[in-house]
Amino acid sequence: MAHDHDHDHHHHDGDHSELSETALRVKALESLLVEKGYVDPAALDELIETYETRVGPRNGAQVVAKAWTDAAFMEKLRSDATNAIADMGFIGRQGEHMVAVENTEDTHNMVVCTLCSCYPWPVLGLPPVWYKAPPYRSRAVSDPRGVLAEFGVQLPENVGVKVWDSTAEIRYLVIPQRPQGTEGWSADKLATLVTRNSMIGTGLALTPDQVAS
Amino acid sequence: MNGGQDLGGVHGLGPIDPEIDEPVFHAQWEKRAFALTLAMGFYGQWNIDQGRHARESMHPAKYMTSSYYQIWTEGLIKLMLDTGFVVPGEVHLGRQEVTPRDLHRDPVGADEVAAILAKGGPASRDLDTKPKFKTGSKVRAIRMNPDGHTRLPRYLRGCEGEIVAYHNGHVFPDTNAHGKGENPQHLYTVRFAARELWGADAPANDCMHADLWESYLVPA
Numbered sequence: 001m002a003h004d005h006d007h008d009h010h011h012h013d014g015d016h017s018e019l020s021e022t023a024l025r026v027k028a029l030e031s032l033l034v035e036k037g038y039v040d041p042a043a044l045d046e047l048i049e050t051y052e053t054r055v056g057p058r059n060g061a062q063v064v065a066k067a068w069t070d071a072a073f074m075e076k077l078r079s080d081a082t083n084a085i086a087d088m089g090f091i092g093r094q095g096e097h098m099v100a101v102e103n104t105e106d107t108h109n110m111v112v113c114t115l116c117s118c119y120p121w122p123v124l125g126l127p128p129v130w131y132k133a134p135p136y137r138s139r140a141v142s143d144p145r146g147v148l149a150e151f152g153v154q155l156p157e158n159v160g161v162k163v164w165d166s167t168a169e170i171r172y173l174v175i176p177q178r179p180q181g182t183e184g185w186s187a188d189k190l191a192t193l194v195t196r197n198s199m200i201g202t203g204l205a206l207t208p209d210q211v212a213s
Numbered sequence: 214m215n216g217g218q219d220l221g222g223v224h225g226l227g228p229i230d231p232e233i234d235e236p237v238f239h240a241q242w243e244k245r246a247f248a249l250t251l252a253m254g255f256y257g258q259w260n261i262d263q264g265r266h267a268r269e270s271m272h273p274a275k276y277m278t279s280s281y282y283q284i285w286t287e288g289l290i291k292l293m294l295d296t297g298f299v300v301p302g303e304v305h306l307g308r309q310e311v312t313p314r315d316l317h318r319d320p321v322g323a324d325e326v327a328a329i330l331a332k333g334g335p336a337s338r339d340l341d342t343k344p345k346f347k348t349g350s351k352v353r354a355i356r357m358n359p360d361g362h363t364r365l366p367r368y369l370r371g372c373e374g375e376i377v378a379y380h381n382g383h384v385f386p387d388t389n390a391h392g393k394g395e396n397p398q399h400l401y402t403v404r405f406a407a408r409e410l411w412g413a414d415a416p417a418n419d420c421m422h423a424d425l426w427e428s429y430l431v432p433a
Binding site for chain 2: 094099136160
């Protein structure tokens with residue numbers, strides 16, 4: 001932070017030099033692995049582009065919107081989520097074994113990986129920083145209602161919270177409740193209400209009013 | 214291992230601080246660290262459990278204060294050193310000092326990436342034994358404190374729960390992470406009441422689930 005010299009200065013400076021060190025370390029690593037013939041830089045670019053532009057929470061939003069509008073699909077999602085989701089073309093790495101968990105009037109589901117960063121990549125893409133960081137991973141299991149409050153979600157006391165800790169290779173997708181006032185909406189329009197956080201369980205689906213504003 | 218990664222129930226780690234409209238990556242180096250980790254993993258010289266164990270072996274103080282892609286980078290370096298892809302001096306300088314390993318294949322090309330990602334790496338395995346528990350069985354997670362890899366977190370050990378789903382056979386991480394074989398076991402989802410895990414102050418209608426291998430469980 002070159003523009004000022006307030007008491008934050010040292011802190012920001014420290015962050016900056018630490019990140020530069022990491023950036024240099026990764027740069028050196030890539031140079032080395034290319035020189036040794038282990039990696040093709042074009043394949044690295046392709047991997048990055050895949051998860052920056054093609055695989056992300058829009059995929060999961062389509063799954064949720066279909067579940068809201070297609071009862072047969074919802075049934076299949078309950079009995080065999082992996083294949084139901086694969087039928088929509090969302091397959092592969094970190095989505096090999098899928099389970100869908102449904103929010104209802106009296107149940108709210110929330111997903112975490114306390115031991116690392118397990119996350120359903122084919123439907124949600126790569127996880128956000130907070131999902132992989134110690135504050136969420138520590139408290140999602142011990143104080144889920146406190147965590148939800150930090151995301152602005154207040155649940156009535158009669159709603160039970162079900163937390164799913166992804167300790168094996170099963171990956172969980174939360175099916176949020178369909179918002180009121182969306183009767184007759186198409187699946188494509190409904191998908192615009194489905195946020196990433198609503199599919200992790202740290203949020204709810206948006207209401208039509210929230211999208212309009 | 215009771216390392217920095219086993220975070221369930223730890224206090225004092227601060228607010229979650231979610232970022233609005235968060236980008237997929239926050240810096241160029243994160244993109245490259247991510248892609249290098251996947252690309253080197255494609256050689257199959259280590260499995261997913263060895264990958265996780267390499268990351269969690271970091272000193273807990275460093276683990277908790279590093280960003281996740283920093284943890285990935287250090288984990289990748291450890292795996293490549295352990296398997297002879299690189300030597301320490303090379304990592305430091307970013308230049309080749311010793312002859313590359315002969316892998317009898319070219320690196321994965323851009324045109325092969327989509328198929329490899331689509332294939333994934335299923336962990337399910339057929340078993341010819343019958344599962345010991347069924348849905349509704351009351352079980353207790355065993356007490357153990359292995360210094361190697363395990364996926365039974367500390368906050369569940371010794372606690373009683375109920376089987377709510379069965380997932381057939383899955384590769385057993387505790388041996389697979391140490392090159393001691395896949396040894397697949399029956400895998401179950403177990404539900405624990407919040408009060409069983411956290412005491413009387415926890416809400417009566419909340420519960421936590423974890424996916425646990427048969428040898429982690431005994432009848433309750």
